[in-house]
Amino acid sequence: MTDSYVLPQxxxxxxxxxxxxxxxxxxxxxxxxxxxxxxxxxxLPPFPADWMNDAHRVPGCQSQVWMEAAVRxxxxxxxxxxxxxxxxxxVALLLRxxxxxxxxxxxxxxxxxxxxxxxxxxxxxxxxxxVASMTRAIRDQAARASA
Numbered sequence: 001m002t003d004s005y006v007l008p009q010x011x012x013x014x015x016x017x018x019x020x021x022x023x024x025x026x027x028x029x030x031x032x033x034x035x036x037x038x039x040x041x042x043x044l045p046p047f048p049a050d051w052m053n054d055a056h057r058v059p060g061c062q063s064q065v066w067m068e069a070a071v072r073x074x075x076x077x078x079x080x081x082x083x084x085x086x087x088x089x090x091v092a093l094l095l096r097x098x099x100x101x102x103x104x105x106x107x108x109x110x111x112x113x114x115x116x117x118x119x120x121x122x123x124x125x126x127x128x129x130x131v132a133s134m135t136r137a138i139r140d141q142a143a144r145a146s147a
Contacts, residue, residue, distance in 0.1 A: 004045045005070065005077040006092075008100030013109040016097045021117055030122045034086060041088025044095075047081030060133030062126040063087045067134070069141040075100050076145055078138065090119075090131055098138050106142035111135040 010016040027033045047066060056066040063084035070077055078099040080091040097113070098106050114120050114135070120128050 004047055004051075004068070004079040005072075006045065006079065006095040006099040007077065009096060013097050013101050013105055017109075017113045017117075020093060020096065024117060033122070034089075037089030037093065038085045039089070040092035040096075041082070041085055041090070044081060044088060044092050045079065047079055051079070052081070058130075058133050058137045060136075061087070061130035063130065065091060065130065065134060067091075067137055069138075069145075071145050075102055076106055076142055078141075080134075087127070087130060090127070091134065093119075094131075094134055094138060098142075103142040103146035107139060107146065111139075 008016065010019055023036065024033050027036060047068075051068050052064075052066050056068055058065040058067055061082075063082050065080065065082045065087060067078060067080045069079075076099065078095050080088075080095055082088040082091055097109065101109070111132075114131060120131070123131065
């Protein structure tokens with residue numbers, strides 16, 4: 001189901017990171033940023049119900065998170081969803097950076113940007129661990145695709 005995959009808005013992962021930073025800078029406080037992130041999650045393409053299973057579940061997340069990856073024209077495209085609004089928004093942020101990129105670009109894009117954007121400090125420890133699990137799952141897919 002290709003309609004579920006997130007296609008890139010920006011030409012590179014770095015451009016996506018810069019665009020996210022600009023988007024977040026518009027807001028004065030984290031409550032407004034959380035609202036923005038939640039809205040991103042609401043805009044994710046529908047995730048097929050038959051993918052909401054243990055095979056697609058991202059381990060290590062407090063909320064339920066599911067992801068699917070496919071290789072299209074040499075690039076990884078991802079689909080994702082969560083049962084929690086803020087986590088769905090975090091999924092959307094990660095897919096904006098990593099989906100539609102080559103496995104090499106995914107592996108070269110260090111998730112340190114999450115800390116640099118202030119996201120990791122603004123999240124609870126459990127949510128931060130969940131984001132780390134999601135980035136690990138994405139990078140694991142890239143490693144498998146490049147092998």
